[in-house]
Amino acid sequence: MKLIENWQQAWKLKSVQVGAISAFFYALILLSEQFLSVWNIIPQDLKNKIPENIAEWVGMLVGVAMVLARLKKQPELHTEIQPFVTITAGHSNTDPGAVNGKYKEAELVRQFRNAVAHYLSVAGLTIKTDGAGTINLPLNNAIALAKGASIAVEFHMNASTSKQANGIETIALPKDKLLAQKLSKAVADVFGSRLRGDGGWIDQSQSARGKLGFINAGGLIVELGFISNETELATFYSKYWSAAKAVANILIEHEKGV
Template sequence: MKLIDNWKQSYKLKSVQIGALSAFFYTLILFSEQFLNIWNVIPQELKNKIPENIAEWVGMLVGVAMVLARLKKQPELHDVNQFVTITAGHSNADPGAVNGKYKEADLVVSFRNAVTHYLREAGLQVKTDGTGTKNDPLSAAVKLIQGSSVAVEFHMNAATSKQANGIETIALPKDKKLAQDLSKAVADVFGSRLRGDNGWIDQSKSARGRLAYVNAGGLIVELGFISNDAELAAFNSKYWSAAKAVAQVIIEHEKALK
């Protein structure tokens, strides 16, 4: 095969640039799910060490990969078409509980986004209380519940004792089984114990009293104790896997409603 003259400068040709760009995106489409799976298992501590200028490009690639993975047809789940609401506790103005540099509101937004990704990948319609880092206040989240087949919000517990631990879901009695399934999905991934009745906390027996989100028909999943360093570390390193497990519980729940 004979190469063109000045082939070493071919990268300057528009046709070559366009071809390379097309090949890049075609490869990203083919391997978007694999790319996300690799990214998901990288510990958060290592991600935090990525230089800021490189992190911006990595973040862009992750975002593109999530969109492409969502656009890929999921034939095994194409019949799932229920409407669900997924929200994050607290808000951009209310950080919730804090442990060092970690804020509850930030962590649960990441979890919300991950669960939403897997649900949309499966073909479900999802309403959320924000995209990216946006986290609307409780009043906005509660309004999203109306008309949803299921609504789930994520929080993290906190306690004075750093030994307090475990996963729980606060819900009305009608949602006991779903609450237990959601809690188990999280606990199995994080290696945590189940609190309450196998992961379910009856709102009437909760120290928090009546909660607006639960009163409106939603479920509140407490993803462990941010005040417990071991559970916080487990969250940071495995939250994408836990989000996938939670999404699968919701997908099965939606299938059962059809």
């Protein structure tokens, strides 16, 4: 095979640049699901070591891969309606939620969402999330994903002016009381925390937050402790992977009717 003259400078040609970009996105479309699976199993500690300037590009790439994975036609999924579990993180990339020093609620619950999603994927469940990696989409996306899900769970952290306020709770409608209590207990057992409300369940009608869109769409909101409590914050950061696994096991058992 004979190459063109000055082939070393071929990258400057528009046709080559366009071709390379097209090839990149074609490969991303083909491998988007595999890329997301690999990304989800990478420990968060390693992800945290990625330089901030590179992490931004990786986050964008994960976001694009997530969109492409959802757009890619999968005939086997269209033969019948498939049940799915929705797992979302409270607040968003533009809304940090409660803050304690360098710790932001939206970032902590995003990490928890990723960990739960990983364990559910390994178990073979079909899941939908409001982002992957560093992506945390706004509430309206979470509400849309909750509709039609067999289970929809969103994660938050409480905050209080009292540094001693503590405990785990799950806000839900009465029909989901038992599941709410199981989810709260799973987290509390790992964190060594107490259960708030009725065995870990808070009836939305009894919540000071009023009617919540995610719950009205059929979801449950798990409050993973108080970010304002230094002890609970430290416990969360050191044990959230174990708590996420415990939560995932409850969801897997519920989904499979165990």
